[in-house]
Amino acid sequence: MLNPLVTTRNFLLIICITLLAACSGGGTGETRVEQGTREGVLHFGNGTEIQGLDPHIVTGVPEHHVIQTLFEGLVLKNPYTLEIEPGIAERWDISDDGRFYRFYLRPDALWSNGDKITAEDFRWSWQRALMPALGNLYNYMLFPLVNAEAFATGAIEDFSQVGVRVIDEYTLEVELNEPTPYILQLFDHYSTFPVHRATIEAFGTASDRLSQWARVGNIVTSGAFELVEWGLNSHIRVEKRASYWDADKIQLNAIVFYPTENLTTEERMFRDGQLHRTEDLSLDKIPVYLRENPELIEIAPYIGTYYYMVNTIRAPFDDVRVRKALAMTVDRDLLAETVLQGIVAPAYAVVPPGTLGYNPPKTFGFDPAAARELLAEAGYPNGEGFPAFEILYNTQESHRKIAVAIQQMWNQHLGVEVSLINQEWKVYLTSQENFDYQIARRGWIGDYVDPNTFLDMFITDGGNNKTGFSDPLYDQIVLRDAPAAQDRDARYELFHQAETILLEQMPIIPIYTYQSKHLKHPSLKGMPANIMDYYNYKYVYLEAAE
Amino acid sequence: MWRFIGWRFAQSIPVILAVITITFFLVRLAPGGPFSSEKAVSPQVQAALEAQYNLDQSMPQQYISYLADLARGDFGPSFKFPGRSVNELIFSGLPITAELGFYAMLVAVFIGGLAGVIASLKPNTMQDYGPMGLAMVGICMPSFLLGPLLVLVFGIWLDWLPVSGWGSSSGDKILPSITLGAMYAGYIARLSRSGMLEVMSQDYLRTARAKGLPEYLVITKHALRGGLLPVITYLGPAFAGLLSGSFVVETVFQIPGLGRFYVQAAFNRDYTMILGTTTFLATLIIFFNLLSDVLAAWLNPRLRYQFKKKT
Numbered sequence: 001m002l003n004p005l006v007t008t009r010n011f012l013l014i015i016c017i018t019l020l021a022a023c024s025g026g027g028t029g030e031t032r033v034e035q036g037t038r039e040g041v042l043h044f045g046n047g048t049e050i051q052g053l054d055p056h057i058v059t060g061v062p063e064h065h066v067i068q069t070l071f072e073g074l075v076l077k078n079p080y081t082l083e084i085e086p087g088i089a090e091r092w093d094i095s096d097d098g099r100f101y102r103f104y105l106r107p108d109a110l111w112s113n114g115d116k117i118t119a120e121d122f123r124w125s126w127q128r129a130l131m132p133a134l135g136n137l138y139n140y141m142l143f144p145l146v147n148a149e150a151f152a153t154g155a156i157e158d159f160s161q162v163g164v165r166v167i168d169e170y171t172l173e174v175e176l177n178e179p180t181p182y183i184l185q186l187f188d189h190y191s192t193f194p195v196h197r198a199t200i201e202a203f204g205t206a207s208d209r210l211s212q213w214a215r216v217g218n219i220v221t222s223g224a225f226e227l228v229e230w231g232l233n234s235h236i237r238v239e240k241r242a243s244y245w246d247a248d249k250i251q252l253n254a255i256v257f258y259p260t261e262n263l264t265t266e267e268r269m270f271r272d273g274q275l276h277r278t279e280d281l282s283l284d285k286i287p288v289y290l291r292e293n294p295e296l297i298e299i300a301p302y303i304g305t306y307y308y309m310v311n312t313i314r315a316p317f318d319d320v321r322v323r324k325a326l327a328m329t330v331d332r333d334l335l336a337e338t339v340l341q342g343i344v345a346p347a348y349a350v351v352p353p354g355t356l357g358y359n360p361p362k363t364f365g366f367d368p369a370a371a372r373e374l375l376a377e378a379g380y381p382n383g384e385g386f387p388a389f390e391i392l393y394n395t396q397e398s399h400r401k402i403a404v405a406i407q408q409m410w411n412q413h414l415g416v417e418v419s420l421i422n423q424e425w426k427v428y429l430t431s432q433e434n435f436d437y438q439i440a441r442r443g444w445i446g447d448y449v450d451p452n453t454f455l456d457m458f459i460t461d462g463g464n465n466k467t468g469f470s471d472p473l474y475d476q477i478v479l480r481d482a483p484a485a486q487d488r489d490a491r492y493e494l495f496h497q498a499e500t501i502l503l504e505q506m507p508i509i510p511i512y513t514y515q516s517k518h519l520k521h522p523s524l525k526g527m528p529a530n531i532m533d534y535y536n537y538k539y540v541y542l543e544a545a546e
Numbered sequence: 547m548w549r550f551i552g553w554r555f556a557q558s559i560p561v562i563l564a565v566i567t568i569t570f571f572l573v574r575l576a577p578g579g580p581f582s583s584e585k586a587v588s589p590q591v592q593a594a595l596e597a598q599y600n601l602d603q604s605m606p607q608q609y610i611s612y613l614a615d616l617a618r619g620d621f622g623p624s625f626k627f628p629g630r631s632v633n634e635l636i637f638s639g640l641p642i643t644a645e646l647g648f649y650a651m652l653v654a655v656f657i658g659g660l661a662g663v664i665a666s667l668k669p670n671t672m673q674d675y676g677p678m679g680l681a682m683v684g685i686c687m688p689s690f691l692l693g694p695l696l697v698l699v700f701g702i703w704l705d706w707l708p709v710s711g712w713g714s715s716s717g718d719k720i721l722p723s724i725t726l727g728a729m730y731a732g733y734i735a736r737l738s739r740s741g742m743l744e745v746m747s748q749d750y751l752r753t754a755r756a757k758g759l760p761e762y763l764v765i766t767k768h769a770l771r772g773g774l775l776p777v778i779t780y781l782g783p784a785f786a787g788l789l790s791g792s793f794v795v796e797t798v799f800q801i802p803g804l805g806r807f808y809v810q811a812a813f814n815r816d817y818t819m820i821l822g823t824t825t826f827l828a829t830l831i832i833f834f835n836l837l838s839d840v841l842a843a844w845l846n847p848r849l850r851y852q853f854k855k856k857t
Contacts, residue, residue, distance in 0.1 A: 032715070049810070052628045059583070135594035137587060153590050209598050209628045232630075232638045233802035234712075262797050265710055268697055269800070272709040426578025426815055433582070443584075463586020 031273025037523040037542045040253035045266045047279040049233050049259035053214040055190040056129045056136045066257055067190045069225040069238050069537060074103050074187040079536045080528050082449060084184045088117055088222065098179025105170040109245045111196050112221045119172040125194040127159045133207035138191035144180040178483035181491065182450040196220035224250050224537055233259055251541040270519045278519040283398055286341045296519050299343050300529030304445035304514035305350050305454065311438055312507050313468040316387060321378040323506040328364050328371035329413040330406055336512060339401045347510040349499055351451045358451045358492050363503040368413040375414055383415025390421045393441035394428040403441065432466045443514065449532060451495040458502055469507035474498050551840060558832040565828040566821065570609055573820050580625035580815045599625060621822035626814045632822035639804035642712060646722055646803060647788035653727030658734030659777065666742035677735060684732030693725040693798035710800040722799040726792055730784050734777050742773035778845055782838025786831035
């Protein structure tokens with residue numbers, strides 16, 4: 001009689017051998033990154049899957065990364081200095097009062113189908129971007145133009161009243177409401193990029209969000225690369241476009257973007273030689289990299305602030321002394337060193353320091369004794385009688401860690417009872433929208449490098465001001481005085497005043513300034529860190545390490 | 547038999563309708579909409595967006611027009627991905643998820659079945675405890691732990707297999723298939739062990755042995771057929787589970803399958819996408835349950851006999 005185990009054993013052996021044979025092919029040879037470096041193909045970890053490629057519809061950083069390779073606006077930026085460089089406009093004149101810009105487009109700028117890029121393309125594209133029916137979330141980027149906001153809200157229907165005019169085929173004139181010092185930066189934002197009218201109209205109406213025009217094979221683009229492949233949740237491949245006006249400067253042959261929403265997976269892909277660059281890095285990996293491979297990690301200040309927003313409508317937070325006491329008992333240095341792994345800078349104001357030369361006021365510091373006094377003045381000596389309250393945050397490990405630390409600090413220094421509540425992202429947004437919170441975690445990333453992008457949030461009833469804060473003087477400065485300021489110093493002085501008012505009222509408790517965190521392969525060059533986390537692919541190249 | 551299939555099929559229609567209706571209203575009751583975002587949306591933009599996706603109509607109107615579209619096989623446009631239809635998204639992810647599910651199933655049946663049979667041959671010895679202990683580990687270990695562990699060992703330390711991807715480099719399908727299949731392998735091991743143990747004590751096996759059949763033939767020819775029956779009934783629901791439950795594995799290994807779309811859709815409040823995938827998966831699950839019932843009937847002579855008597 002045959003022992004059945006004999007056959008089973010043989011069988012298992014065969015399986016093991018087969019598996020080993022299958023595996024042995026996987027690890028040999030060069031990695032994807034090494035091959036990419038040799039062939040000039042950049043493998044780019046891009047966060048999440050992009051929504052789409054229509055510059056007037058999508059929003060988000062991953063979308064921005066891809067769109068930026070496919071489309072170009074009037075101007076570009078230098079990645080080292082963030083100074084404006086010519087894009088499709090080769091030069092421009094600014095009127096003495098700063099309200100009129102005349103752009104001279106380069107005649108050799110071509111669409112990817114060979115058509116010329118003209119001033120009319122810009123005018124039509126901006127009309128589309130502002131069309132009420134399109135529902136462009138970033139339409140406010142064009143609001144500095146005369147009558148743009150009126151057109152976008154439907155108050156006027158005649159686009160010829162909006163401050164953009166075609167002078168001739170290659171000359172475009174822009175008229176602004178006020179001299180807006182950051183306007184050129186906005187012309188490097190994808191919501192102001194031109195799109196190809198004939199292509200859009202071939203696939204539907206100008207305001208159709210369901211159109212197929214921005215798909216592989218259909219899309220016509222203006223930038224240095226063209227769209228070649230787009231596998232949903234898999235990858236997007238763009239390749240260098242020979243007909244781009246500055247193609248000689250482009251050293252990369254292709255870029256492949258990977259959706260990498262899971263940070264752990266992204267880090268593993270990097271370690272396995274599949275990515276040149278990661279979009280982010282989880283906090284717990286930072287000390288490991290700093291210790292073992294500091295040359296692979298790049299951490300730089302980012303134009304964003306992490307803060308706690310206070311619902312100033314509800315007692316006891318309607319008392320400014322309470323808000324100040326809370327702000328003064330967050331030990332930001334300790335928080336930055338421990339929970340945040342020593343990579344962030346503590347924030348005492350909402351505008352990040354060094355925003356193009358602006359330095360925010362510092363009106364308070366960590367001072368538990370003074371905070372206790374303030375709380376006692378407000379009627380809660382040693383926290384007695386202070387109602388228990390909640391910190392609301394959206395479900396994420398790092399937010400939880402920070403909230404736990406702050407909960408401890410407030411309890412220790414003020415004797416108040418704090419509990420934590422986490423909500424899924426959209427629920428959390430709804431709670432804030434309805435003022436259904438006491439203290440909530442919040443972050444804000446600037447749209448452009450200027451204090452205005454942070455300070456105009458807190459105007460009375462501003463869409464992003466969910467704190468109930470309202471101050472007529474603050475509104476006056478941010479909405480009227482600062483835009484009319486004659487020079488940068490005067491303007492920054494006004495912003496300084498406004499921010500001081502904000503911090504005296506403390507509707508928000510600033511915590512830290514954001515940092516961009518990436519892993520970068522040593523072969524990736526010309527992608528310097530800057531506060532916008534901005535790349536200009538004319539500077540990027542791949543060079544094998546020696 | 548056909549009447550049985552027809553009856554089960556008819557039963558499934560109200561179930562699917564109920565799934566659609568409940569999902570339709572539940573997603574709309576969830577706080578936050580598809581267009582709520584960190585940045586404030588102006589009322590004009592909000593209105594324009596709602597108009598583009600018919601959200602400006604009343605809820606019953608939306609429901610009726612959704613059902614009308616669905617009757618034509620149209621799941622509607624995705625809210626999150628402008629210019630893409632839900633049909634397109636489902637059919638871009640489905641083949642990949644199905645392939646992953648198929649390989650995971652192979653892993654589960656092969657490893658699980660083998661372990662169960664080996665264990666059943668010498669119950670309550672080390673030959674039993676070993677595979678069953680492993681099976682228990684397989685059942686208990688969540689894929690978000692097993693996946694990264696396998697990647698660490700085989701992808702990073704040994705560098706035998708790629709850490710992520712699907713079909714982009716050789717061997718990248720092995721680790722995800724094992725990760726997804728492991729839990730099911732554990733169940734199948736336990737099912738096949740108990741099935742085999744039950745069959746081994748049956749009279750017809752004693753008869754087979756008594757007439758001098760070699761042991762391996764007794765097992766492969768006679769015992770396996772009856773012993774693996776519980777496994778067959780389990781396969782239908784298991785495959786449906788593999789299709790709808792592959793989200794974690796797809797995320798860990800960067801696989802562009804349906805599971806990722808499904809979960810992302812819920813977070814994005816992509817109403818049509820949530821509805822589309824839920825309806826689609828519900829239909830699949832019902833179909834696979836039906837299929838496994840039919841298979842079980844076909845494999846089991848006693849069940850077959852019962853049907854014959856009825857019809």
